[in-house]
Amino acid sequence: MSIPTLGVHLIVYNEEKWLGACLERIHTLADELIIVDTGSTDRSVEIAEKYGATVIHSPWEHDFAKARNAGLVHANTDWILVLDADEQVMAGQEEIKEFLSQEEGSQCLIELVNWTGSGPEECIHYFAPRVFRNREGYRYEGMIHEQLVQADQGSLGEIGLNMEHGMKRCSTKIKTATPPSICPLKVNHYGYLPAVMESKQTAIRNLKIIQQALLINPDDAFHLYNLGVTYCQLEDREQARITFLRALNSCPVNAPYRSTLVQDLGKLLYANHELEQARNLLLTEIRRYRDYPDLHTLLGLVEQEYGMAEQAYGYFEKAVKSGLSSKNQAVPYVTEDGADSYIPLTHMADIDKRKGRASYAENHYRSAIKAHQGYLPAISGLADLLQKEGIADSSIKQILVEIIDRENPEHLHKAAYSLMLCGAYEAALSILPVQSIGIEDESWARACLIQTQRKPQAIQRSQLLLERNKGINQELNDQPVSPCEHEQIELALMDWAICSWSCAEALPQVFYQHSNEDSFFYSEIERRMLNIRQQSEIEYLPQPDSGTLLQKAEKLAGRAAACGQKDLPLFMKKAGLLLPSTAGDLLYKHGFRLEAAEQYLGQLAKGDLHLEGMFQLAEYMYDRANYSESLALFEQAITLSKDHNRARIGAAASCLQLAREAAVRMLNTQTAKTSESTFSTLAQDIAELTGSLQRLDDLNWKTSWDSQARRRGV
Known part of the structure; x- marks a missing residue:
């Protein structure tokens, strides 16, 4: 059987950034390379001719089909492959000719992977008819998202996609009498990366x-x-x-x-929090698209928002099963990467963990990581679960390192980051390749150093980052720094100050060479805290004219609490740099609940405890089984805001707990023990009350604490 010829066709307009990489991957398999240029003013034509392309100059008429068809009329090969300049063939080059020599149909599908971000999971998959026989009546129709059609057979394909706030979008339409074959080609498309879309x-x-x-x-x-x-x-x-x-x-x-x-x-609808509309839509449509994993996963997320954990679990399970049934097939859907595997598996594991099903949770986390070794939510979820189960930090580290790709630096960083998130700071530092720490890792690497009492090293890393940034800025003639760089600089300054002040040391002069416009604030914060150290019995009130200073102090205190330095926020409050409510909120947020409760109780005694403080104090009392106190506080919170749903659920839970305690006390009385009917009735009441409490827990009304917070006494 003779080997068929294959032509590769593109339309381009100012694609010099992408065209070379595209052609480099396909020019050896192309027997003919035809490029329709619609008026490029850059080096696109030069690059095309370098690879031996026939360049057809066709004026742009705001019609993609016309541009496609302008190239098809010049085709001389047996088969045609259509690509875009910002696409790259990643697999199948060696097999495509042999495949086509045995293909009986007239058109084939290729797998397209559309990248919508830089993360390994930020892509969507679908199949599109991009390979078809020449001289069999194929052409394109449609001004935009052009459709491949064949004479007297109608539309064969239409493509369109978008990405907005993390929502991946694509549509594919295939209408043929018999399912087309899947050819070996796999193509990455980069045109819908946010930066590319912005530039074009x-x-x-x-x-x-x-x-x-x-x-x-x-x-x-x-x-x-x-x-x-x-x-x-x-x-x-x-x-x-x-x-x-x-x-x-x-x-x-x-x-x-x-x-x-x-x-x-x-x-x-889900992103807009229009949950009822999203649920109605999905419940109706999922009957039609029963094997569409993305719809099952999305419906699971909606049900989670409603507090229907077990229903959500069921939909996540269906998403995984639909993925298993479609392996090695051309699915008729556009699907987000992981929608049929690691994403629903991780959500199932999260629910298992919350429900106390530790072995199921671990299995599901492991399955998610097996499907995608670099999926951070699964890695960090497993680390959190293991810590919650009392596994030693060294063992958690060993488990994570064994199930990820240890040769992949990115995966190793994610394992270290997950260990930091679960409070295993020493373990995180032991596997983090210090020599390859990027600027995005610096802040949490310093947090590990601070929480393991290596404050001089944290100061040294802060200083190195600041000096490196200053040198880069001077080379760039002091151009404005990016928001990301500004955030990293700000964190480095805060960490330096936190380490110095927590050791009762003044900031050195070299610090102020880097703090620039914030020098006044750091100097003033230090001055006020020094006054407090010298007059330990005095407690200052925040000054009404120091709004900006208080904002800076609050940010600094928040970072200190995040790094485990609980004394600094309390000291700053005493110096009049934090409101008592702010100090309490920051401590509570980062797991220092006893210290936060003390602040809240002081405000409660004065009659000025704010709404969130009231709720959080009530939650603290509830978690310590002081249900009468929690009920009273939840009711006060409801008085402050009738729309505070979490307080309403907390009040209901407190009442149920009090009722359950009363039933348990009655069950232990002599009367209950001697009366089978009374004992049976009380036991049933207790079971029903316990079930009601579990259903309330599914509403996620309580604060969710991670391992770091648990280690701090949550």
């Missing part, structure tokens, strides 16, 4: 073309859907919602892109 102004371009297309056919559901996608790209959620609903109302039930429209609308 993709959303604005698409909006103009779609609006023009809708002038011709205002009720076209596919164009309406893609208009909603574009509104999401432009961060206009309300218009996106309205447009998605219009599209759904006019979309034929059997339209292959309809499932993705449902997914996108459901994600938008």
